[in-house]
Amino acid sequence: MKILEKRPENLHALVTEKSAENQSFRNFIHALPSKQIDFTLDVIIPEVEKNIDCTQCGNCCRQLQPGLSEEEISGLSSIKNINVEDFKNQFTAREKGTMIQYMTARPCVFLNQNICSIYESRPHSCKDFPYIDESRIKMYWKRVMEYYKICPIVFNTIELLKKEVGFNFYFT
Numbered sequence: 631m632k633i634l635e636k637r638p639e640n641l642h643a644l645v646t647e648k649s650a651e652n653q654s655f656r657n658f659i660h661a662l663p664s665k666q667i668d669f670t671l672d673v674i675i676p677e678v679e680k681n682i683d684c685t686q687c688g689n690c691c692r693q694l695q696p697g698l699s700e701e702e703i704s705g706l707s708s709i710k711n712i713n714v715e716d717f718k719n720q721f722t723a724r725e726k727g728t729m730i731q732y733m734t735a736r737p738c739v740f741l742n743q744n745i746c747s748i749y750e751s752r753p754h755s756c757k758d759f760p761y762i763d764e765s766r767i768k769m770y771w772k773r774v775m776e777y778y779k780i781c782p783i784v785f786n787t788i789e790l791l792k793k794e795v796g797f798n799f800y801f802t
């Protein structure tokens with residue numbers, strides 16, 4: 631399995647180049663059985679993750695604003711050694727019209743070079759990233775494409791998925 635791109639700084643140009651192709655892939659993937667996509671992702675994702683070292687990247691921690699539960703805010707304010715209200719005021723915001731809270735700083739205040747300084751205590755939304763599975767690909771394509779622009783794991787997973795399900799043959 632050949633990894634195509636490991637450097638997040640190169641993704642932007644590739645995304646522009648592949649814009650029409652990705653639009654077409656979106657339609658193609660919708661016509662495929664969910665089980666086939668799931669089965670293929672189960673093979674691809676571990677291989678991609680094995681070949682990409684997140685400690686050499688850290689781009690999600692520079693670009694994204696992870697969601698936080700109230701409990702996580704409390705834990706992170708203890709780590710920062712400040713009270714919860716001060717932590718909220720300095721480091722978080724609430725999504726308009728919702729109860730969703732998220733960290734505002736980009737890069738994240740807990741990022742040290744490419745490494746999370748609170749790795750064991752990082753929020754669930756960080757642990758779960760890059761959230762890639764069949765239902766997200768089908769239902770939240772726009773969001774998957776946002777992650778495809780910044781995360782080499784997502785980029786390579788989508789590119790290998792195209793190959794494994796025969797899209798490259800269809801598209802060229």
Ligand code: SF4
Nearest residue numbers: 691738740741746756
């Ligand atoms: S808490 Fe850690 S894993 Fe989450 S965005 Fe910040 S540095 Fe990255």
Ligand code: SF4
Nearest residue numbers: 684687688689690781
């Ligand atoms: S999850 Fe993606 S963006 Fe984040 S560090 Fe790993 S390869 Fe980079």
